Amino acid sequence: xxxxxxxxxxxxxxxxxxxxxxxxxxxxxxxxxxxxxxxxxxxxxx
Numbered sequence: 001x002x003x004x005x006x007x008x009x010x011x012x013x014x015x016x017x018x019x020x021x022x023x024x025x026x027x028x029x030x031x032x033x034x035x036x037x038x039x040x041x042x043x044x045x046x
Contacts, residue, residue, distance in 0.1 A: 010023055 007027070
């Protein structure tokens with residue numbers, strides 16, 4: 001839950017500034033890395 005609260009705070013901060021696009025690029029990158037890690041774990045599992 002802490003990550004979600006921090007993400008909301010960062011989103012609010014970046015919407016006020018010009019860093020919103022960069023934040024979303026980083027956020028999407030993290031999600032992709034998590035997804036790839038999960039897929040790798042799933043393949044090794046079976």
